[in-house]
Amino acid sequence: MYLSLAFVRFLESLPSALAVGLLLLPRLIGEDGGRFRVPVAAAAVFRALLGFVLLYLIARQIIPAERPIDSALLWEFTLGTSVGKAWIATQIVAFVFAGLAVARLFVSSDLLDRITLWTGVFVLAMVSVTGHAIDDGLPVWTQVSFLLHTAAGLTWLGGLLGLIWWMFTAHEKPPEVAAKLAERWSMVAKVAVGLVAVTGVAMAYENVGSVPNMLATPYGRLLTLKLALLCAVLLCALAIVRYMHRRPADAFNVDWVGKVGSLEAVFGLGLLGIAGYIAVITPASHETDIYWPLPFRLSYIATWGQKPIFPSPIWWWAIAAGVLAIVAAAVWWTPATREKRLYATPAATIAALFCLAVSFSTEAYTDTYNDPTQDFTAESVTRGMTAFSENCVGCHGAMGEGNGPMSKDLKNAQGLKIEPADLTAPHVGTHTIGDIFHWLTYGGLSGVMPSFSHVLDVDDRWDMINYLLMLSSTNRSRFIGPQAMIQWLIAPDFALAEPKLADPGEEITTFYKLRGKPTLLSFARCNATGDEKAALDASLVKAAEVAHAAGAHHVTVYTGDCPAFAKSREPLRPAAVEKAYSIINRYPNVPYTPEIAQAHFLIDRSGFVRARFKQFGPDDGNASQFGAQAAILAQEPIVEINLHSH
Template sequence: MYLSLAAIRFLLSLPSAVAVGLLLLPRLMDVEGQPGPSTAASLLLRLRAAGAESGRFKAAVAALGLIRAFLGFALLYATARQIFPAEISIDFRTLSEFTIGTSVGKAWIATQLIAFLFAGLAIARLFVQSEFVEQATLVVGVLVLATISVTGHAIDDGLPRWTQASFLLHTAAGLTWLGGLVGLIWWMLTARGKLPEAAARLAERWSLVAKVAMVLVAISGFAIAWENVGSVPNLLATPYGRLLTLKLIFLCGVLLAALLLARYLTRRPAGEFNFDWYGKVGVAETLFGLALLSIAGYIAVITPASHETNLYWPLPFRLSYIATWGQKPAMFSSIWWWGVAALTLAVAAALIWWTPATRAYRRFATPAIASAALVALAVSLSTEAYTDTYDDPTQDYTAESVARGFAHFQELCTGCHGAQGEGNGPLAKDLKNAQGVLVQPADLTAPHVGTHTIGDIFHWLTHGGQSGVMPSFREQLDTDDRWDVINFLLMLSYSNRARFMSPQPMIQWLIAPDFALVDPDEKAPSLFRLRGAPTLVSFARCAAASGEAAQEREKSLTIAHEAAKAAGAHHVTIYDDACSAQTKGWEPVHPKQVEAAYSVINRYPNEPISEEIEEAHFVIDRSGYVRARFRKFAPDDASATKLAGLVAELSREPLIEINLHSH
């Protein structure tokens, strides 16, 4: 169904583009083949004469306008067929209800009204000789081109307004360029008896229009890709991204042909114009443009790369500074040697370019050697990758997911990796690979865990580890369970650094796992929704303390609650029933899972790890990062003052939009 919808979009776009091109072309022509006047006083006369010159295009424009208008009904049916389940038949009544009752249908009505207005104006040109009608037809024609995008992703209410506007600008500029190019090449290939200077002047004026259109296409295309692709890897890991990459290749073909035509215009002999050569190169540019249009029609109706969940990375490697040079490789390692080769080749390319004795070869030698330098640099930045490397998780990074992953880890992984993931489990000393070589299980709390993507870890859980020792857990854990384990491993990898958290603020490196909050009004149903102001997340077990310790804990919780309130911070509390209700703030829906998750990072030097948190207070900044921790609050330790100062400092920091799976 996607293919048929894309084909209809192509058939909608092309007639409209050619019609607008045929309207635009006469306005770039000289009257009777003579150079156009340059004075403002005679400009109106030239435009009127150009309108008369366009008389031979009037019937074609009217026919193309009608084709576009009536093809819109086929688009409506194809769109409805894609949205409705296959078992539901689409009759006139169903189609009418869909058109009137949905935002997609209402957008279609608006575009059809504009299309029929354009067709009506195009027909009126057959009977009325008016400059106003000519200009109105051209303006409405460009509007028809812009609104073609409304039948695709531009109608998505979830997109920012500037992205939606970029769609309109992108299609209007791109299709105006393509339609004008078709008209120009048709004129060139049929230009028998035309003066060379008239052809050159037309080509030069068209070149200016094309340059403006391409700049608009590039700017708006970047804005669209920024929102719909999401990341550079998605260009290869998703169907949308791969098609967009192919579209960029065709765009390079368009620009190369345009460059050849522009060079010809600047170097042609005076009084000559090679119509055949110009037309043939223009045909090549047009074919590339039609390929662009066909791909654009298809990617406009498929899932954007940033929303795609089925990612497939086709290469056995990926580029990563963190996983290569970021690990400070040893001198004379392969990473180091490839880096040296890249630097040496880059210096050689520069010397060949600037040395007078080698300048005769620089046009070819410098690009070749510079390309080799880029390849060497890429190799030095390469690390192993898998088909799942850029997979998107099916489970959000939440405390509930971490707790589930924690349980799976304890059941299946502690034998090798140890209870705390440090690679010291009871089976660790006897593990051997297929060659009989002893293999030490990975320390999952070490910083090197951050050099892998979460998709890498998912691949190892699914197919087995790199060393050949870790088995596949595909049978024991379904897809969601594996992503739960990965969310736990993300927390675990932070645990070593988390030991040193204190009331002093740390850099933004540890993202707080989200969790659901009890909120009848649904104003802040999760921790993540509290972003915008710092949050104090407090844990306490009041029933575990007695006597003087119980009184101290109660005082600590009271000070924490009042200090957070006075500082203007949110307060989220995970307390047991023995704690005073006066000290409680926002409460989680699943307190046990939240406690289990945060116990992973509630570590202290030289102290045993516990899954239960007696008392701890984490300060989360307005963007969602854990920045500090208090063990307790006391009247005489200035902890309340420290919290107030910390909240004030964090409140002044800019709000950062974070991905909850950033690692």
């Protein structure tokens, strides 16, 4: 179905693009374009009629296959869906364009020609409306980019096809007329291709999501191929431009320009075919089945970020890159080697870039950029903690520090002693979550850690990875204090219970939805008595007061007889939330406990843990420090959290 829909979109775009090109080219040199009127009208009518086939295929793709499509259902789909309404809009414009093109067969008018041309450009822009641009969840600038991208790209392609037609059917024209047309079309093409490049970047930012997705997803791989074809197009265009600059003043080789233009058009048709296909498949940013095809990836954190000691392979590759870059510059600027610089300099530059890339490369797997099937929530973390305690503590230890009871006796197949990884060490951050998923699925690099795919299903493995993300932060989290730190520790999400005094229309159902302004997350177990009970109650009441005074959200995870005034929004599953956050509620030389006697975490508006207060005492200054820091955090820009860069 995808191929059928993509093919029809290709057939729909091509004739309207050619019609616009044949309308535009004669205007560039003042021709009346009379010999192109019949082809323009035929192409416009064909485009309008083909729209009905497109509607059926779109409906067939969305409506379940077991449900037959009749005229009544198709009518309901057209009038009752956003895709159908968008199709109506495009079809109206297409028939207006067809009507104007047919009218040109009987009426000669410069005004009619102008109106027909701009209506055709509008038809080209509307091609995207029945594709990904229909997604109303996209930002306005992205939706506008879709319209400009298709209008500019198809105008360029149509003009190129029209130029080839003109070149091969205008042998009686003087060479200077052909040269004039080629030069003026070149200016239009530069603007169109420039617009395609700018809007293409904007669209890729929204639909691809990351650089790795360019190779790790079907959408991204096709977009990479599209970029390769665009480079081929630009090389052909460059060849024509070089000829235009060097040709004799009184000559113009129409056949040669036509042949190079034909090759450029072939690449352009390939671009159009790919564009039609990626318009109907899942964007890379929405893809969940991500396959990384290379055995390596580029990473600063995993290479230079580890501060490699000289000498090492990383240093040698970087030095080689520097030497080759110097050679490339020397060849370019040395007079004696100028004859060879067109070949030697690019070759040396490419070799330098290759060596530099190798210095940044680290091992990768098919799962390296996999996205988790389980959200980073407190519930997931606690499930992962249980799975870890049942399967991993023998080697890695109860807190993942590589000191389990079996750690001293581990040996690989060659009999060499192997030490389990310390999962709280900084090296954990050099791996992607997909790397960890791969090792859980297929076993560790040393050959000692077994595969857990037969013990843990996919969701269980991602639960464990969410726990490991928390666990890997424990060494650094020991030192979280009242002074705000940089953004690095992600606060796990959790479900919120319905507040007793909810505002009308309020739909804050998760901790994640509190993002936008700072939040104070308070934990307490009110099981003390006497003076300890009074001091704890006073601290909790003070926490509620400072959160309210700072304009921050307040979420409380209290057990026992805590003061009612101090309570605010509460989690739906408090035990899971307390257990998850207990992993990072650690202090130096204090034994770990899954219970939190009292702690107050300051979460910024992006969802990062930034500070922690043991209590809010009358004379410790924590209340004033919280207010000052909450005011600063409220002014920070919101940063999108990405678990892949944990």
